[in-house]
Amino acid sequence: MQICRSRQAVRDCVGDWRAAGDRVVLVATMGALHEGHMQLVAHGRDWLAAHGGGRVIASIFVNPAQFDRQADLALYPRDEDADIAMLRAQGCDAVFLPEVGDIYRPGAQTVVEVTGLSRILMGRLRPGHFRGVTTIVTKLFNIVDPDAATFGEKDYQQLTIVRQMVADLDMSVQIIAVPTVREPDGLAMSxxxxxxxxxxxxxxxxxxxxxxxxxxxxxxxxxxxxxxxxxxxxxxxxxxxxxxxxxxxxxxxxxxxxxxxxxxxxxxxxxxxxxxxxxxxxxxx
Ligand SMILES: Nc1ncnc2c1ncn2[C@@H]1O[C@H](COP(=O)(O)OP(=O)(O)OP(=O)(O)O)[C@@H](O)[C@H]1O
Ligand SMILES: CC(C)(CO)[C@@H](O)C(=O)[O-]
Ligand code: BAL
Incomplete structure (x- = not known):
């Protein structure tokens, strides 16, 4: 599994795959990975198998722009070594692990917001949250340029908003929805x-x-x-x-x-x- 720590490293890696005729699926995460994330990788593989073959790249980035509370950001679980080992064992082809400064550069002024859907439900409880999500997902789509990307149904409003954004902005990324993976006692993995x-x-x-x-x-x-x-x-x-x-x-x-x-x-x-x-x-x- 290739480990890419910069935007350029991702572009080089995906460029090589594309030159070999591979399609690309992106699995965007914030790390502290669990079986739910592994199912996103597995669904990505299934999609590729049905579309002529290709490669899966995961991203791990705890996105400060989507946290409405500093304490939640500071306490967000992080375990890079375990995450890399899990992705490797799952057969993921590459992982993108950017630094905050590589993603949000000084002077940036542009955000992406799905205006209606982002302000209802969880958007009311976490103001600005979905603007942070749609901005980072757009940036990841632009960096990786995937054919498809997986999103979990557990975050149902997020999935709906990403679909709306892709339609509204004519993004050529297919969104693959993945059913919620649960613990044996029914708790959704998170x-x-x-x-x-x-x-x-x-x-x-x-x-x-x-x-x-x-x-x-x-x-x-x-x-x-x-x-x-x-x-x-x-x-x-x-x-x-x-x-x-x-x-x-x-x-x-x-x-x-x-x-x-x-x-x-x-x-x-x-x-x-x-x-x-x-x-x-x-x-x-
Ligand atoms: N139990 C699950 N089953 C299926 N997909 C999941 C599950 N948990 C998370 N995902 C999906 O994985 C992707 C990355 O999510 P994220 O890294 O935030 O993990 P998370 O477990 O949802 O963490 P959080 O505790 O922040 O909610 C999202 O598309 C999310 O919907
Ligand atoms: C899609 C995502 C990776 C964007 O940071 C995040 O919101 C998540 O993990 O669900
Ligand atoms: N999976 C949702 C990401 C968040 O709570 O910020």
Whole structure:
């Protein structure tokens, strides 16, 4: 696996692959890798196998521009050696590990923002977060120039926003959505899970139980406000869980709904001590 620490190193590496006729898939991450990230690499490989073959490059960059709280940035888990070993074992072809100064250079003035979708739901809880995401994803697309890129459904609003950006700006990158990978007890894998205390870790599967309940109620024909209320009641039974948001939206565009006559997405964000966990489930009436 090639290790690229500068933009130029990535361009040289991808240039060699392209000269050999390979297609390229980008797996963008913030590191502290887990099996969810490995599935992004695996889905990238599957896409390449169906499109004439090629190479997967992962990026690991804890992007300061998408953190709304300094403490969250300072505490974000980092483990470069373990990350490189995992990617190598997964058969990833290259990894891009840029420094902050190589990505955000003095005098830069340009940001990329999907104006509507970035300001609702998590965008209200974390102002500026999605502008930071779309700006770094655009920069990574420009540096790597991939044919396709993988994004996890766990970060459902992020996935929806990236799709909107790619369509709005005519970016020629195919977005591959990857289903959420879970621990055996149902907790969605997340780098931030490492920061949970043992007590919070034991309590955290309440999120997936709440999603199970929501999915059952959607299938039974319940109304969105009833489902939100029942989910909140379940979460309130867990004293370690502090609810930040419970939403039910149109799965296609995250618009508000008053009755459920098409696929919806149930979106949860819940604090355990100072760790904000999110999870989602698409449900069909
Ligand atoms: N459990 C998972 N299953 C599938 N994809 C995932 C999972 N967790 C993260 N991803 C995806 O991996 C990519 C990189 O995410 P990131 O590095 O932020 O990891 P994370 O586990 O989501 O960390 P965080 O704790 O910051 O939420 C994103 O596209 C994200 O949706
Ligand atoms: C897409 C991403 C790597 C951009 O920093 C990040 O938001 C993430 O890890 O989901
Ligand atoms: N996977 C989401 C990245 C973030 O929380 O900043």
């Amino acid at each position: 780098s931030r899970n490492r920061r949970l205390s043992p007590q919070d870790r034991a309590a955290a599967p309440i999120l997936s139980q709440a999603l199970d309940l929501g999915q059952r109620l959607v299938a039974q024909g319940a109304r969105p406000d009833t489902i939100r209320r029942r989910i909140r009641t379940l979460l309130r039974d867990q004293p370690r869980a502090r609810i930040r948001s419970v939403d039910i939206r149109d799965a296609a565009d995250l618009s508000r709904i008053t009755r459920i006559d098409r696929p919806v997405v149930i979106l949860l964000s819940v604090l355990f001590s100072d760790v904000l966990l999110i999870d989602q489930r698409v449900a069909h009436p």
